[in-house]
Amino acid sequence: MTATGPRVAVIRFPGLNCENETRRAVIDQGVSADVFMWNGPTDELAHYDAYVLPGGFSYQDRVRAGAIAAKDRVMDCIIEQAAAGKPVLGICNGAQILVESGLVPGLAAGNVEVGLARNIMPDRDGYYSRWSYLRVESEATAATAGLRVGDVVPVPVAHAEGRFVTTEDGLVERLRANGQIAFTYCTPDGTVADRFPWNPNGSTAAIAGISNPAGNVVAMMPHPERSTWLYQVPETLAGRWGRERRDARGDTRLLSAPGPGALIIRSICDRLLARGGV
Amino acid sequence: MIRNVTLAVRLKITDNEAFSALEALHTKMGLGDRVAGLVRETLWDLGVEAATAAEAEQVVEEAIARTNVFLNPNKHYHAFVPAAEGSSDLDDDEVAVIVTDRDGADSPRALAAVARAGVPEIVRARVATRWRIRLTETPDPAHPEVLELIRRIGVTTDRDAGLLANPHSQSAACVLPWGEQKPLVG
Numbered sequence: 195m196t197a198t199g200p201r202v203a204v205i206r207f208p209g210l211n212c213e214n215e216t217r218r219a220v221i222d223q224g225v226s227a228d229v230f231m232w233n234g235p236t237d238e239l240a241h242y243d244a245y246v247l248p249g250g251f252s253y254q255d256r257v258r259a260g261a262i263a264a265k266d267r268v269m270d271c272i273i274e275q276a277a278a279g280k281p282v283l284g285i286c287n288g289a290q291i292l293v294e295s296g297l298v299p300g301l302a303a304g305n306v307e308v309g310l311a312r313n314i315m316p317d318r319d320g321y322y323s324r325w326s327y328l329r330v331e332s333e334a335t336a337a338t339a340g341l342r343v344g345d346v347v348p349v350p351v352a353h354a355e356g357r358f359v360t361t362e363d364g365l366v367e368r369l370r371a372n373g374q375i376a377f378t379y380c381t382p383d384g385t386v387a388d389r390f391p392w393n394p395n396g397s398t399a400a401i402a403g404i405s406n407p408a409g410n411v412v413a414m415m416p417h418p419e420r421s422t423w424l425y426q427v428p429e430t431l432a433g434r435w436g437r438e439r440r441d442a443r444g445d446t447r448l449l450s451a452p453g454p455g456a457l458i459i460r461s462i463c464d465r466l467l468a469r470g471g472v
Numbered sequence: 473m474i475r476n477v478t479l480a481v482r483l484k485i486t487d488n489e490a491f492s493a494l495e496a497l498h499t500k501m502g503l504g505d506r507v508a509g510l511v512r513e514t515l516w517d518l519g520v521e522a523a524t525a526a527e528a529e530q531v532v533e534e535a536i537a538r539t540n541v542f543l544n545p546n547k548h549y550h551a552f553v554p555a556a557e558g559s560s561d562l563d564d565d566e567v568a569v570i571v572t573d574r575d576g577a578d579s580p581r582a583l584a585a586v587a588r589a590g591v592p593e594i595v596r597a598r599v600a601t602r603w604r605i606r607l608t609e610t611p612d613p614a615h616p617e618v619l620e621l622i623r624r625i626g627v628t629t630d631r632d633a634g635l636l637a638n639p640h641s642q643s644a645a646c647v648l649p650w651g652e653q654k655p656l657v658g
Contacts (some may be wrong), residue, residue: 242529256492258638265500266633273631292636295631304630309641312573319580418530 201262202467203227203230203242205272207263210250212419220246220421222456223463232263234375243466244281245272247288249352249417259310259355260379261289281336281462282411286353289403289413298413299365299374300406307365308404310415311357314396323352324392326416327387328402329380334373335405340461346384347377347454348427348435349416351394351402356415358401366399375471377403382432413455418455425449474595475528477653479516480561480602481543487512493603496635497553497625499632506621509567509606515570516542516552516582525555531593541589560651567618568647569626569656571637572600603636613650622646626656 203219206213206229215231220227224347227246230239239245252263263269269291274298276282284292289310296304312415313322330338330345340348369375377394378386386400387393393400395415404415420426427439435454442448452460497503522528523579529552530545536542536550543550550577553561570588582597611618626644628634637644637657644656 253492254488256489257635258642259498261628261638262492264495265496265635267500271633293626306628306630306634306640309638311575311638311641312578314575319584357641361506361574362640377494428521 200225200240200243202227202244202246202463202466203239204246204248205230205232207250207252207266207291210251212249212285212417216246216419219456220420220460220463222422223460225463225466226341230270232266234268236268239271240275242275242410244462245275245283245415247272247282247284247291248419249258249286249288249370252287252291255355257372258294259314260287260294263291264294267287273297276406279408279410281465283462284411284413284416285335285419286356288417290355292411293409294414296409298406299404300368300411301365301368302314307362308348308360310355310360311356311359312355313353313394315390315394318353321354322350323350324391324394325349325428326351326402327380327382327392328377328416329384329386331375331378332373332405335376335412336465337403337405337414337458338461338463339442339459339465340464344384346380346382346433347457348421348431348433349455350420351416353395353415354396357395358397358399358404360398363416366401369404373409374405374406374407375401375403376400376405377401377414377416377423394418408470421453421455422459423449423456424451424453426455427453447455456460473521473523474519475522475525476555477518477520477528477532478555479518479532479542479550480513480553481548481550481616482511482513483548484547492602493633493635501632503578503625506608507605507625508608511604513602515533515600517598517600518594521593521595534592535589535594539589539591541585558651560647560649562604562647562649563606564570564649565607566649567605567607567611567622568654569603569622569636569645570600570607570645571603572598574641574643608614613648613652615654618648619646619654623656
């Protein structure tokens with residue numbers, strides 16, 4: 195981390211609760227990061243090189259998750275900087291804000307083209323938290339540039355309104371063709387999941403994260419900052435990451451090694467480090 | 473015979489959600505000169521087995537008195553919404569936007585409520601949110617441009633327009649003070 199290197203602003207809206215661990219996850223990748231208040235001066239905000247809208251409950255999810263924060267003036271600055279090509283990552287509530295802002299999928303710039311609807315789950319209702327498995331569907335987004343199509347990344351989900359839906363005919367096909375579907379929910383072996391529990395919310399086409407056409411703005415419902423270090427991974431998790439976690443038991447050095455979510459954060463940070471800021 | 477009873481429930485104390493929505497309309501969407509107030513209600517659309525409409529309302533009143541399922545009388549007001557075509561419980565300067573989940577994601581909550589109520593005459597339930605919007609100017613049936621204003625408040629088409637319903641996940645209809653109802657989002 196250097197004073198002259200790239201800097202990431204983690205935006206704190208009232209009601210968010212993941213800003214500090216998100217900041218730590220970015221710093222762990224060697225990039226400077228600050229928590230920036232939603233009502234802070236936007237001329238200062240504009241000097242950052244990338245932006246993360248973290249998870250939580252902006253404005254207590256009043257009206258609809260992300261609906262009120264999307265209309266905050268701070269989003270004018272984020273939209274302007276996104277148009278200039280700077281990376282923007284929205285995680286969970288951050289994703290809801292990006293969707294309600296019309297920043298993603300952004301096929302018709304500024305229009306709200308999708309919704310993040312209430313979860314649909316058999317025999318239950320409301321908030322749901324569990325580990326999910328993400329399949330990388332495109333390498334053309336800021337969050338997946340360091341990954342390969344077909345990679346499986348376990349990341350926790352925790353939300354009540356995370357089901358990608360749209361009423362626009364052919365939109366999902368267009369997103370797929372454009373490489374704008376960053377992640378889908380999948381089974382531990384990487385098969386795209388069309389049903390609960392692997393698709394935890396009934397999301398259309400199992401979509402877990404999408405980007406704008408340029409790929410620099412990514413909205414994802416799962417929380418990569420909650421699996422940034424190996425110690426955050428449960429020993430019972432199926433596959434490679436659970437095995438690594440079990441092997442690291444009792445070894446604090448190994449437990450502090452990167453977890454699966456670090457691969458997503460690192461993708462964005464590597465992009466910043468490669469060009470040394472904007 | 474199954475009769476429809478629509479029950480409107482709102483908080484007796486300040487509704488923070490309505491407060492935030494009103495503030496967003498005023499300060500973030502520039503509608504301070506058009507919107508004077510906002511009240512949020514939960515609408516329970518209940519199917520009640522009863523011989524008459526009055527009997528159906530009586531069944532619901534008894535369910536309210538015996539259970540805390542549809543509302544808590546300590547903290548909520550309730551009223552029945554008139555069902556007859558062209559009738560309205562809105563004031564002259566009020567319009568309403570009714571928002572429902574497009575694909576019934578709210579149904580489990582409603583069905584669970586019916587089961588919890590344990591009143592066999594109540595055979596089905598749906599739930600919606602009704603936003604009662606007090607306008608600064610009384611709408612006039614001869615000037616339908618009020619619909620444009622309601623759409624601008626109600627349907628989120630882009631970041632600057634619409635707050636109350638995301639058309640991809642929610643349906644919305646508006647109710648005018650003279651009882652006319654129009655879909656905003658199908």
